Amino acid sequence: MAKIQLNGKKVIIKPNYSLFNLLEKYKLAGKKVAIEHNGVIVPKINYKKKKLKNNDKVEIVHFIGGG
Amino acid sequence: MKKDIFKVAGKILKSRLIVGTGKYKSFSETAKAVKASGADMVTVAVRRVNILDKKKPILTDYLNPKKIIFLPNTAGCFNSEEALRTLRLAREMGGWKLVKLEVLGDKKTLYPNMLETIKSTKTLVKEGFEVMVYCTDDPLLAKKLEDNGASAIMPLASPIGSGLGIQNKVNISLIIKQSKVPVIVDAGIGTASDATIAMELGCEGVLINSAIANAKKPILMAQAFKDAVISGRNSYLAGRMNKNYFATASSPVKGLI
Numbered sequence: 001m002a003k004i005q006l007n008g009k010k011v012i013i014k015p016n017y018s019l020f021n022l023l024e025k026y027k028l029a030g031k032k033v034a035i036e037h038n039g040v041i042v043p044k045i046n047y048k049k050k051k052l053k054n055n056d057k058v059e060i061v062h063f064i065g066g067g
Numbered sequence: 068m069k070k071d072i073f074k075v076a077g078k079i080l081k082s083r084l085i086v087g088t089g090k091y092k093s094f095s096e097t098a099k100a101v102k103a104s105g106a107d108m109v110t111v112a113v114r115r116v117n118i119l120d121k122k123k124p125i126l127t128d129y130l131n132p133k134k135i136i137f138l139p140n141t142a143g144c145f146n147s148e149e150a151l152r153t154l155r156l157a158r159e160m161g162g163w164k165l166v167k168l169e170v171l172g173d174k175k176t177l178y179p180n181m182l183e184t185i186k187s188t189k190t191l192v193k194e195g196f197e198v199m200v201y202c203t204d205d206p207l208l209a210k211k212l213e214d215n216g217a218s219a220i221m222p223l224a225s226p227i228g229s230g231l232g233i234q235n236k237v238n239i240s241l242i243i244k245q246s247k248v249p250v251i252v253d254a255g256i257g258t259a260s261d262a263t264i265a266m267e268l269g270c271e272g273v274l275i276n277s278a279i280a281n282a283k284k285p286i287l288m289a290q291a292f293k294d295a296v297i298s299g300r301n302s303y304l305a306g307r308m309n310k311n312y313f314a315t316a317s318s319p320v321k322g323l324i
Contacts, residue, residue, distance in 0.1 A: 006118055007116065007118050008115070009118060026116065026118055026121055027121045031127070032127050032132065032160050032161055033116060033160060034113075034156040034157070036156065041156060042159075043159065060116045060118070061113050061156050061160070062113070062114070062125060063112070063127060063132075063157075064112050064113075064125075064126055065087075065088035065089045065091060065094075065111065065112065065126055066088060066110055066111050066112025066140055066142050067087030067088070067090070067110055067112075067140070067142065067228075067280075
């Protein structure tokens with residue numbers, strides 16, 4: 001198990017969990033989102049490759065209404 | 068007559084009205100208002116996904132980015148770093164290169180911080196972005212933005228969400244006269260006639276959010292803005308009559324009984 005910070009909240013994940021697994025967990029796979037992993041933007045093609053470690057910081061963003 | 072085309076960063080837009088998607092009661096109302104406005108470009112903000120509620124509807128369920136041009140903005144960013152981070156994420160999200168930059172300087176007035184705005188514009192242009200820039204109505208700073216590669220100059224009419232309309236027509240006119248890129252009035256428009264005035268001054272377009280979303284009947288107001296922008300543009304193209312201090316009779320004097 002690993003403890004990560006996702007969008008400012010503590011989340012417990014299974015070992016060997018990828019960013020893609022994380023997107024699936026929140027029903028966001030295939031949606032228009034972007035991910036920042038420890039302050040670095042991750043290109044979509046690396047979502048499966050990028051595994052999460054203890055204390056990682058992840059931000060998942062999307063578009064909302066705005067002026 | 069030459070066809071009147073509105074082109075921003077190489078993109079041809081059918082409508083000179085760009086609308087924001089914030090402040091609506093629901094996504095359904097947002098979608099209806101956008102449709103009624105006839106806009107083919109909408110601004111959107113970048114924010115954290117709500118991970119606590121997986122079933123909550125999201126904007127893209129209601130507005131299809133394949134059918135309407137999304138213009139990601141940096142609303143809420145108070146320095147260059149935050150703005151750049153936001154737009155880089157937006158680009159990763161869907162390949163958006165055309166973005167709206169706004170770097171705010173003061174929480175109460177939401178007045179743009181032009182030093183940070185110019186700095187951010189330089190960096191974004193270097194990184195291959197096409198940047199439409201929210202700015203003050205200072206002609207010198209507007210020129211500076213254009214010199215640094217801005218794709219459109221977007222001076223405020225008055226503070227964001229204030230509904231006060233165009234407070235400095237002279238400055239907006241000076242910016243229009245000197246700019247080679249489109250000038251689009253952004254922020255502060257309160258009602259449809261304000262948009263007409265902006266278009267009559269010679270703006271290439273207007274960006275409206277609060278004036279539509281905060282109207283009592285937003286969808287009807289969206290329609291009103293659509294007509295107002297078309298009227299203002301036509302009026303500008305038609306060229307207004309000269310102003311005179313004294314009357315000139317409309318009916319001929321000859322043949323008077």
